[in-house]
Amino acid sequence: MGLKILCIVGVGHSGSTLLGNMLDRGDCQCLGELHQFPKGLLGTPHECSCGQLVTDCLHWDAVSREWRSRSPDLDVAEHSRIAHELGQRALAALNGSVALPDGGEILRSCCEVDALYEAAASTAGVDTLVDSSKHVGRAALLAERSRHEVCLIHLIRDPRGVAWSHRKPRPPKPGESESKSRSRSVRKTIHRWNRDNALAGRLVMTTNRPALSLRYEDLVRKPDASLARLETELDLDLSSARAAVQARQPLISDHAVAGNTGVRRHPVTELVLDEKWRQGLSVLERLFCAVMVNRRLKRRFDY
Ligand SMILES: [Zn+2]
Secondary structure, three states, rough: OOOOOEEEOOOOOOOHHHHHHHHHHOEEEEEEEHHHHHHHHHOOOOEEOOOEEHHHHHHHHHHHHHHHHHHOOOOHHHHHHHHHHHHHHHHHHHOOOOOOOOOOOHHHHHHHHHHHHHHHHHOOOOEEEEEEEOOOOHHHHHHHOOOOOOEEEEEEEOHHHHHHHHOOOOOOOOOOOOOOOOOOOOHHHHHHHHHHHHEEEEEHHOOOOOOOEEEEEHHOOOOOHHHHHHHHHHHOOHHOOOOOOHHHHHEEEEEEEEOHHHHHHHEOOOOOOOOOHHHHHOOOHHHHHHHOOOHHHHHHOOO
């Protein structure tokens, strides 16, 4: 079963939920952050875009049963642990410090992810999937080893917008206490932004798979031109997605794992650039961004 897998790579809070929701039309289903699905099965409370926890969602229950039937030796805890370790090693390999992981463990892990894609596609009756996991190492391994047609979309957003989105107070996830802070410092976010966008940019330029980089700001300001670019460069038919955006239909995925809960609760119809960082970040934080953001990336992506 040949599937097309659109893997979004980059850092969190760069607009991947919005892009996934735009693409979730016709023969294409957005799975959300699929790497969180096995963790959801193991008890980590991850929400589906239908509003249920993944473990309570009937759609994902059907996917889970199909996945297990396609992978009779599957041990979800072991799969989750190994996939995480391999993803981290692949990240180091992209950084040039070690060789890309190889051997039986990687083959088995990628086969299990492929079987999960097949289970998700057959349950939804589609042949194109969007995987918004974003982890660059994981995407590098899938680009190398998947039996499906993997396409990479490096989604990048103004680092100040990403920093504010991580820094602002956010409601706790399901199962978390009200007092738990999910806020991340600007320093930590910029460090991650520099590293992961540099590696994602390198992956896009070196992979043999179809791949491109896309700015969040262009996606919001010029959605039709951005979708047309994806169509051309990744050989897709996005006519229903483009029509939905033009008709200002609500952009929402039926059953996507994790992602931005705000977008889920208030489906977007009018695309508006989120620039709340202009009011949210302090002068010192903006100065920190100006000094510490990778200059090459800033030039290349015009930030
Ligand atoms: Zn659901």
